[in-house]
Amino acid sequence: MCKKKKSTDAIDPKPSSRNIRTARSSAHTDISSASRSGTNPSYPSATPPGTGTGTDFSNKTSSSKASTSSSHVSLASLQDSLPENPHIYSFSEIRSATNNFLSKKISSSSSAWHCSIRGKDVAIIQRKLRHSSNASDHVRHRLSLICKSHHSTVIKLLGASLSSSDYIYLVYEFIPGANLANCLRNPKNPNFTVISTWISRMQIAADLAHGLEYIHHYTGIDLQIVHNHIKSSSIIITDPSLNAKICNFGAAELTGEFAGEEIAEVEGTRGYMAPEFLAAGIVSQKSDVFAFGVVILELLSGEEPVRYRLDQTKNDYKKISLIETAKDAIESGLIRRWIDRRLKDSFPEDVAEKVTRVALDCVHVEPDKRPDMRRAAGKISKLFLESKAWSEKMKIPTEFTVSMAPR
Structure with a gap:
């Protein structure tokens, strides 16, 4: 149970960047970085700097005050993040x-x-x-x-x-921003996307992987937490950093959508529903993994999970599955053609193929053969680092300032 606080106002979970910048201790660790990695933040040393031979008492006092001030700043930032x-x-x-x-x-x-x-x-x-x-x-x-x-x-x-x-x-x-679906597919301008670089898409993939890994394995809650609504429209892309944030955490659990592993009268979203959900209404963490795999395929291709194309010979609409087109691209060795053309062919083909294979593992028809999110997040993290190495080698900038405002 959470410790009761006297104030009824919510504490802002974000650390104060202004206070962090004023911290002078070299041992101070950024709280936001610690939150992202899932580790505990380090605290500054209580020993003031500059206390060796040749340092007078006034310098010691000044250094001690600076260290104490830094400690107070660090603790205040930590409190804000809790x-x-x-x-x-x-x-x-x-x-x-x-x-x-x-x-x-x-x-x-x-x-x-x-x-x-x-x-x-x-x-x-x-x-x-x-x-x-x-x-x-x-x-x-x-x-x-x-x-x-x-x-x-x-x-x-x-x-x-x-x-x-x-x-x-x-x-x-x-959280200000736009959902991933709208960032990838702008109905007013199909040729434009906010997420126009390989690195920005891999950053989103890594954010999503680590967020879902946290939900499944590191909340500290003695439950098999399932998000149950992973899809591109429930992922917010922040402006201008292009980081991903997962919406609706806890909604399925709080509304009673499922009890144990049995789902109760829940409507799924076309294209993101795992086969076991469609067949028997069963939901688990592996169904989240399936939906995660679909979102990664969306990131790579820019396409919707399911779309329909007019077959003029039969005068009927043909269903096109993103999972099937990804499998065909891998099997035929035409992954470069399958990747979103708006990336302008600027991506490492070998890494793109590996990411596609990770996503296809996640959407395996059998739940037991899908990786858990710890394993999937580990692979995505490794491929993100390979992508950064590629961009540095190609002299492609990895940090961008963009606007989601209409062009």
Whole structure:
């Protein structure tokens, strides 16, 4: 259980970059880097620098003050990055924040609103509760566990409203950006993509892999956590860094979409549903791995998981599966033709083939033959490093400043 705090306001999970820059101890470790790697941050040494022979007392005192100040900054940054107890919002707060649900939705296809509540910039998401009984007790217990989780590539759940018997309102921190599907496929300009370099796509793949690895294995929750909604439209790409953040963490667990490994009346998303889901309605961490593999194939090709093409000879539409086209590209040795043409042929072909093979392993028809996310994330990380080495060799810049604004 999380330790209770006197304040009812949420703590901003992001460390203060301004404070970090003022830290003068060479032993200080950036908290955000520690969060990304999943390791514990290092603390600055209490021993002041410059205390050797020939240093007078005034220098020692000055150095000691600097070290103490640095320690205070580091501890403050660490405190800012720590999770806290979940907020329980009243239904009247949710209704007021969303202007009685008349505020503009984040997207036309979802019940989600960008608004402010208790001084925080948030996204409020409405989801239907599927618990048959003791819904409030179930949600409160799960909420206390999920809200203490924190990772730089997972959008933080701040709390929820439990006032409605039919719906739950989940309150997440708001992250500016655009979803991955829109970044890859701009309907107004099919020839343009924000993610126009190989390195930017591999960075997104690595972020997604490590975020899902954290959800499955490192939350510290004694549960088999399943995200259950991994798809390109539920991944936010931040502007301008082009990092990926996973939306809706904890939503499936809190709404009671499944109990154990049995899924209960959940609609899947076309193209991302694992075969065992389609056949028997079974969901597990391996079904998340399947959806992850599909997203990686999207990143590589720029195409939708499933699309339809008019077959003029039969005067009918033919279904085209991204998984099948990827398999054909590997088998025929035509991977370069299959990779998104908007990358302008600027990518390491051998690495692209390896990434495609990792993705195809993830979408294996048999769940037991798919890797777990620890193994998949390890492979993606290695291939990301190979991609960086390639870009440095080719003198291609790895850092970009871009805008997602319309061209």
